[in-house]
Amino acid sequence: MPSDKSNSKIPTGFEELNYDEEFYFQWHITNECNLRCKHCYHESYLKEDINISKLTQIADQLCNALDKWKKKGSFSITGGEPLMNPEILFQLLDNLENRNVDKIDLLTNGTLLTDNIILKLKEYKKLRRFQLSLEGLRATNDKIRGVNSYDRTLDAIDNLKRHGLVVSIMMTIGRHNKDEVIPLADELAKHDVDVFIIDRFIPEGQGSALADWVLSPGEIREVYTKAYEYFKKTLKPRFLLYRTLFCLLNPEDPHIGAICSIGNNALTIMPNGDVLPCRRLPIVLGNLFETTLYDIWYTSPLLWEIRNPGNLKGKCNNCEYIPICRGCRAVAYAVKGDYLAEDPQCWKET
Amino acid sequence: MKKYILNKQVRLKHDEAYDKFYAFCIDTGDHFTLNKTGFTILSILNEEKSLDDIVTLLSEEIIVDEKAVFKDTIHFLELSEKNGIIAYM
Numbered sequence: 001m002p003s004d005k006s007n008s009k010i011p012t013g014f015e016e017l018n019y020d021e022e023f024y025f026q027w028h029i030t031n032e033c034n035l036r037c038k039h040c041y042h043e044s045y046l047k048e049d050i051n052i053s054k055l056t057q058i059a060d061q062l063c064n065a066l067d068k069w070k071k072k073g074s075f076s077i078t079g080g081e082p083l084m085n086p087e088i089l090f091q092l093l094d095n096l097e098n099r100n101v102d103k104i105d106l107l108t109n110g111t112l113l114t115d116n117i118i119l120k121l122k123e124y125k126k127l128r129r130f131q132l133s134l135e136g137l138r139a140t141n142d143k144i145r146g147v148n149s150y151d152r153t154l155d156a157i158d159n160l161k162r163h164g165l166v167v168s169i170m171m172t173i174g175r176h177n178k179d180e181v182i183p184l185a186d187e188l189a190k191h192d193v194d195v196f197i198i199d200r201f202i203p204e205g206q207g208s209a210l211a212d213w214v215l216s217p218g219e220i221r222e223v224y225t226k227a228y229e230y231f232k233k234t235l236k237p238r239f240l241l242y243r244t245l246f247c248l249l250n251p252e253d254p255h256i257g258a259i260c261s262i263g264n265n266a267l268t269i270m271p272n273g274d275v276l277p278c279r280r281l282p283i284v285l286g287n288l289f290e291t292t293l294y295d296i297w298y299t300s301p302l303l304w305e306i307r308n309p310g311n312l313k314g315k316c317n318n319c320e321y322i323p324i325c326r327g328c329r330a331v332a333y334a335v336k337g338d339y340l341a342e343d344p345q346c347w348k349e350t
Numbered sequence: 351m352k353k354y355i356l357n358k359q360v361r362l363k364h365d366e367a368y369d370k371f372y373a374f375c376i377d378t379g380d381h382f383t384l385n386k387t388g389f390t391i392l393s394i395l396n397e398e399k400s401l402d403d404i405v406t407l408l409s410e411e412i413i414v415d416e417k418a419v420f421k422d423t424i425h426f427l428e429l430s431e432k433n434g435i436i437a438y439m
Contacts (some may be wrong), residue, residue: 003395068379293374298374298381308367 022102023071024266025062026279029055029092030080031271035109038144039135039207041279045080046083048201048271052091054289058269059092061293063099066256068294071265073100076131078107080271086117093124103128105168110156111149118163129166129195132156136171136180137187144176157191168195170235174213185230188237196237198227200345202280202334214335224249228256244328247321248348260326263303267293277302280330281339305340313344315350353439354427355398360435363393371437382433387412388426398439400428 032047033040042165066073082089093111096104105125108133121127135141138150145153160167169188173181184198198222203211215223224241228249231239247257261278268276272286275296286296287305297303305311306329309322327343335344356362359377364370371389375430387408394407403425408415424439430436 029369065379292379294374294379295361295376298363298372298376304365308365310367 018138021072022074022263022265023066024074024076024261026076026078026107026268027058027062027268028078028080028279029082029089029271029312030084032084033079033081033109034084034111035146035149037133037135037146037206039174039201039210039213041202041205041207041282042080043100043205044077050088050271052088052095054273055088055092057096058273058288059099061288062269063096065293065297066100067345068287071185072102074103074105075101076105076107076224078179081109081112082106083108083112085165086112086120090120093121097124097126099244101126107131107170109133109145109149110153110160113156113159115159118159118165122163122165122206124198127288129168130160130169131170131197133170134184134186134188136177136184140180146204154191157188157193161192161268161285161334170188170195170197170199171191172201173198173215173223174201174210175211175215175219178215181223184227184229185227185234185237193237195240199241199243200328200331202328202330204282204330204334207336211335214331215345217345220245220345221248231256242256245324245343245346247324248346249289251321251324257324259324260306260329263307267297277306278330281333282330283333283339302339311340313338313340313343315346315348316342319348319350351402352381353398353399353400354395354431354436355439356392356395356402357423359436360392362389364389375434380433382435387422388430391423391426392430392435396438 030048030050031042031045033045105128108130113167132153134150135144135152141150142148171181171184174264181198188196200212201212224246227241231241241256242258242259243295244260250256268279270276274284275286275288276282277285283302285300311327327346329339331345332341332343333339353362359375360375363372363374371384371386373392377399390408390411394404398429401423404421405416408419427436429437
């Protein structure tokens with residue numbers, strides 16, 4: 001997840017990159033899931049031997065790093081489906097509630113959110129937002145996420161809103177659903193959804209066979225332009241447009257666009273302790289049960305390569321927007337097999 | 351004679367893109383920005399070395415007057431030891 005550029009200085013090297021106030025961990029606590037979405041990043045849904053002891057070991061490393069770096073910690077807890085084992089999730093939230101974590105988002109498919117579970121989750125003051133996913137309107141969504149998943153997700157949204165909770169919806173955009181972004185936004189408005197996030201489809205994991213879903217630069221520009229226009233005139237749902245490439249639409253607008261967070265202020269933790277640069281860039285940097293987070297952050301050759309914008313290739317090299325974009329390294333890797341390649345969906349003329 | 355060696359938990363990095371030099375402790379998370387001479391000294395200490403060894407090697411790598419560099423090297427080594435970057439043998 002890229003960072004909000006409005007709070008960051010322009011990074012020109014490792015030290016400057018570390019000026020960001022916030023560090024983001026996307027933490028996949030389990031691979032287990034009760035859905036089988038066609039485009040899922042996951043390769044496998046096998047149950048991990050995960051328990052609160054192991055999760056606490058990981059939490060210790062993450063929170064110690066936040067202390068050391070004097071960062072505000074922002075966590076997204078997800079899976080798989082993090083509510084497959086709610087007791088372990090609650091124990092983890094108990095642990096994080098009393099630590100130096102600034103805010104937590106729960107990324108869930110929503111299907112297991114009963115009233116009792118919501119009431120329990122409401123007790124956690126640091127749990128800021130519930131992020132669910134929809135892939136378009138009913139027919140499109142259910143083709144991807146499964147029969148009745150659209151209605152089940154809307155039920156979950158309504159339930160969360162009845163409890164006064166903040167809800168965001170993530171839509172992964174590709175050729176299959178690009179025309180449903182604004183219609184879905186209008187539907188979400190009817191359900192009082194607070195935030196609407198769109199992110200580019202990346203063909204990996206289960207979605208690796210769906211390469212034809214990847215939008216062309218022109219198609220991405222069209223979708224992003226529509227989202228930006230909606231953003232300018234509508235407060236709810238609020239489009240969250242802190243993503244790479246958005247800056248091309250209006251480099252002066254601090255509310256859109258973001259520099260790629262890889263090597264900057266984010267890491268992804270997998271259920272077995274593997275650390276990825278980003279969930280969408282599935283290259284293992286190391287494992288927290290074998291080495292330290294510091295070792296990974298300070299010595300990973302991949303992170304150092306990406307920190308240096310001079311290594312970026314094609315259009316991304318010497319691009320005037322390097323300080324506020326750098327392109328999506330995960331899309332480059334998935335489409336071109338090279339995380340340093342130019343962002344294949346960038347529409348900027350050279 | 352006292353010998354010095356880089357702490358096993360310390361990693362050195364020359365960020366060539368910005369010509370910056372760092373020492374990272376992968377245990378504690380401490381990180382230190384170095385100048386080129388400091389980086390060179392610590393690089394020498396991948397194997398244990400005495401002060402005389404260091405000054406001699408430093409004089410070979412960087413054109414300096416051995417006498418002039420002696421005092422600064424001692425100070426740098428003391429500072430590095432205090433911060434857990436190097437250890438005495």
